[in-house]
Amino acid sequence: MGARAVNDRQAARRREATPASIPAVRKGDALDVSELPSYGFAHRSLMWWGNAGMMTIEGVAFGFMVVIYFYLRDIARVWPDAGSPPDLLWGTVNLGVILASAVPNYLAQKAAQDRSLPRVRTWLYVCSLFGIALSVVRWFEFTALNVRWDDGAYGSVVWVLLGFHSFNLVTDVLDTFVLTAVTYSKPVEGKRFVDIAENCGYWYFVVLTWIPIYAVIYFGARV
Amino acid sequence: MESVGALPSRPRPRKRARTRSAAAAHRPMVRDGDGPGSRAAEELERTWQEKPGLVGWLSINNHKTLGLRFVVTAFFFAGLAGVMGGLMRHQLATANSHLLGPDFYNQLFSMHGTTMMFLFAVPVMQGFALYIVPLMIGTRNTAFPRMSACAYWLYLFGGLLLFGAFATNTGPDAGWFEYVPLAGPQYGIGKRADFWNMLVTYSEAMGLMVAVDITTTILKLRAPGMSLRQMPLFVWASLVTSVMIIFAMPLVMLGANLVQFDRMLGTHFFNPAEGGDALLWQHLFWFFGHPEVYFIFIPALGFVSAIIPTFARRPMFGHDAIVLSLVTTGFLSFGLWVHHMFATNLPELGKSFFTAMSFMIAIPTALQIFCWIATIAGGRLVMRTPFLFVLGFFFVLMIGGLTGIMLGSVPLDLQVHDTYFVVAHLHYVLIGGAVFPLFAALYYWFPKVTGKQLGETLGKWHFWLFFIGVNLTFFPLHILGLEGMPRRIYTYGAETGWEPLSMVSAVGQVINDVSTLIFAINLIRTVFFKKERASADPWGAGTLEWSVASPPPRCNFFALPVVSSREPLWAPPAEVTHVQGLSAQIREGLTTTVIDALPDTRYAYPEPEIWPFVAALSVTIWLVWSVWSVPGFVWGLIPPALAFLLWYWPNKKEAKEELRWEREP
Numbered sequence: 078m079g080a081r082a083v084n085d086r087q088a089a090r091r092r093e094a095t096p097a098s099i100p101a102v103r104k105g106d107a108l109d110v111s112e113l114p115s116y117g118f119a120h121r122s123l124m125w126w127g128n129a130g131m132m133t134i135e136g137v138a139f140g141f142m143v144v145i146y147f148y149l150r151d152i153a154r155v156w157p158d159a160g161s162p163p164d165l166l167w168g169t170v171n172l173g174v175i176l177a178s179a180v181p182n183y184l185a186q187k188a189a190q191d192r193s194l195p196r197v198r199t200w201l202y203v204c205s206l207f208g209i210a211l212s213v214v215r216w217f218e219f220t221a222l223n224v225r226w227d228d229g230a231y232g233s234v235v236w237v238l239l240g241f242h243s244f245n246l247v248t249d250v251l252d253t254f255v256l257t258a259v260t261y262s263k264p265v266e267g268k269r270f271v272d273i274a275e276n277c278g279y280w281y282f283v284v285l286t287w288i289p290i291y292a293v294i295y296f297g298a299r300v
Numbered sequence: 301m302e303s304v305g306a307l308p309s310r311p312r313p314r315k316r317a318r319t320r321s322a323a324a325a326h327r328p329m330v331r332d333g334d335g336p337g338s339r340a341a342e343e344l345e346r347t348w349q350e351k352p353g354l355v356g357w358l359s360i361n362n363h364k365t366l367g368l369r370f371v372v373t374a375f376f377f378a379g380l381a382g383v384m385g386g387l388m389r390h391q392l393a394t395a396n397s398h399l400l401g402p403d404f405y406n407q408l409f410s411m412h413g414t415t416m417m418f419l420f421a422v423p424v425m426q427g428f429a430l431y432i433v434p435l436m437i438g439t440r441n442t443a444f445p446r447m448s449a450c451a452y453w454l455y456l457f458g459g460l461l462l463f464g465a466f467a468t469n470t471g472p473d474a475g476w477f478e479y480v481p482l483a484g485p486q487y488g489i490g491k492r493a494d495f496w497n498m499l500v501t502y503s504e505a506m507g508l509m510v511a512v513d514i515t516t517t518i519l520k521l522r523a524p525g526m527s528l529r530q531m532p533l534f535v536w537a538s539l540v541t542s543v544m545i546i547f548a549m550p551l552v553m554l555g556a557n558l559v560q561f562d563r564m565l566g567t568h569f570f571n572p573a574e575g576g577d578a579l580l581w582q583h584l585f586w587f588f589g590h591p592e593v594y595f596i597f598i599p600a601l602g603f604v605s606a607i608i609p610t611f612a613r614r615p616m617f618g619h620d621a622i623v624l625s626l627v628t629t630g631f632l633s634f635g636l637w638v639h640h641m642f643a644t645n646l647p648e649l650g651k652s653f654f655t656a657m658s659f660m661i662a663i664p665t666a667l668q669i670f671c672w673i674a675t676i677a678g679g680r681l682v683m684r685t686p687f688l689f690v691l692g693f694f695f696v697l698m699i700g701g702l703t704g705i706m707l708g709s710v711p712l713d714l715q716v717h718d719t720y721f722v723v724a725h726l727h728y729v730l731i732g733g734a735v736f737p738l739f740a741a742l743y744y745w746f747p748k749v750t751g752k753q754l755g756e757t758l759g760k761w762h763f764w765l766f767f768i769g770v771n772l773t774f775f776p777l778h779i780l781g782l783e784g785m786p787r788r789i790y791t792y793g794a795e796t797g798w799e800p801l802s803m804v805s806a807v808g809q810v811i812n813d814v815s816t817l818i819f820a821i822n823l824i825r826t827v828f829f830k831k832e833r834a835s836a837d838p839w840g841a842g843t844l845e846w847s848v849a850s851p852p853p854r855c856n857f858f859a860l861p862v863v864s865s866r867e868p869l870w871a872p873p874a875e876v877t878h879v880q881g882l883s884a885q886i887r888e889g890l891t892t893t894v895i896d897a898l899p900d901t902r903y904a905y906p907e908p909e910i911w912p913f914v915a916a917l918s919v920t921i922w923l924v925w926s927v928w929s930v931p932g933f934v935w936g937l938i939p940p941a942l943a944f945l946l947w948y949w950p951n952k953k954e955a956k957e958e959l960r961w962e963r964e965p
Contacts, residue, residue, distance in 0.1 A: 110879055111331055112881075121891070123443045123516050133547070134550050137551065145580065229576060
């Protein structure tokens, strides 16, 4: 395949992929954009980029909390240096519930992209219920850590790791409540559906970060 | 990046047309596209004007006002920190001086460093980016202007709190990097270190918010046609800096919070007796702290790259090479942090790696310098004040770079560690690498911001006195450092023989003060007494910010530009020059695709609201409360949560107005 053919194909793909389904049109020496959509989903929306920035920031913080965990484990003679490893029950329940929550979350996101208000409301309610359940389970997780934050470095890092994730969890659950309420504040602008879809995007981040954090908290002191 | 994924490929029927408010529909819809003086332009002026009164003033979210507020506040804090620096040089000018006591001196140098780094250098660069970037890329406001408004108030409150603490003898006293255990619960007495931790949390939250705003603005709000290849170098520098901030600043925020947990809740992250580690703090701090230097340096490189073509009267030589250098510098800066820790017990092999990495940073920097020299050599030079400061930058930065190579090698670093040699080096790189370009930028964009040009004669006096003063103040410190004078001592005996050079340094400081005074006089004279107005493009520059009036209208562009070259104002007339059809009645802009900048969607900018201010205020109350009380850490969260809720909650009137202009994707 010649370089030229590749170039042509790329150019063709780019033309097809030009996101504006309603294009801007040339009028004299001006580019008329009056028929362009006033919002767009996924990476077309600024909200997606802002969200990506926030997730990167928090991802860096989470990543380094895990680094700190292993740094401290590395210099410790015994690990855990105080208390005993956390009970597996609640953390594992949480893992199951949080993975399951991805399903209503996906459906809520889909409904938002279809701009279907009744379906959005239904699935946001389901997501909110999952959020409440997860917060309750999280409470039990803290009681089953088998160490206090001031017992030693191990206790400190485990509490803060779980605490940071809980902060994210609770924040996003509250966001979900607010967005559910916003669907009742008339008139509902189209861009609110983008907000809802992006909030669902953020929920995936909460779900995905829990997998490594779960592994570290529950097995870092075992293996 | 440009794929459309699950989006419908055809426009959907407009279901919502019926629900539009009947009252709003009476107003005829006015679209933009015509120049100043037209009906659309009048309507735009009305749409973008600020609300009256105090509430209106506190609500402003126009990037120009925010950028200006950041820069003015940063210079205010820099002035205070400069006075502290002056006091220290005065104290050290003579041996056995007891003008200041040791405890106060500790607070002075900690405050000086903290203020200069956290409250001056980073915010001033972000302030410039907030002001200039949207004008340079041809848009009407930043992507998340309310977030940047909130960031400004957080920054102001954080800074005022730090100085309030200092005024009540509670200023931080363990250096600008607040090493544990000195800043930990055992040795960090009183609330001094707590205020440092708070300040860091504030200033980093501010930095991160602005960085996300600027990144999104640059990627999604460029004028049609301004593909990444056509993007001006200053915008590239701002983008690289913002992305770096997003990756580095969470670290110091995390670290400061962990120290605060140690102090407040009794955790043991940094307590070796209970399994923690004091060195962990140094890693966390410097993994942020080294990129921090580049948050300051890279925007400055952007200033230089914006100014040189204008005064050399030709496009930049090696534009692409400079872009690649900026990106490379950004990456490399994350691999250098251990060179601040050569005097710790880390493995020697690791230190060699960091020495090599530190030397590598010279490659992209040198590449840029050669491109600038080539541009200057191939141009027709116009010697105006901004350009003088750029030349000063070359000279001073070069000396700082040379001592940097010395400090990058482990054996030399161990010899001069914690001496005045390091102080000399860091002042040369920071003043040379950031303050000289900053003054250049200030003289360069001043007519754009105020509509008046700073006086040239006073500007030249300012430059020469500052140039002499800086070298006189900081060059002797190299020699003092080699003679063994340690940093952070409040006095010394006459037998050390350090007195003559310290005196020279103090004289240099006085010259700096005089130059700053001349600068202040120039500012006041120009702003308040000068009648003559600057034209839209007083320097004959080529980038978009010079295509609008000085100062720019509130909406920046009555019609958004369409771009087809790197210096649109120097290019021959194009076939398509501008965008039309955006609303003139709501604050609307245009989003474009990330790489090619093809028109994508229209975008309604957030209206100004009081809630970002209220949110920043309630966050401040929360953080201060949490310094004194653990329950305050929990209960204090409620007001900010409410403020953020009200901030987000849709405004009915605004929603109705926006619905008139809505088109589904």
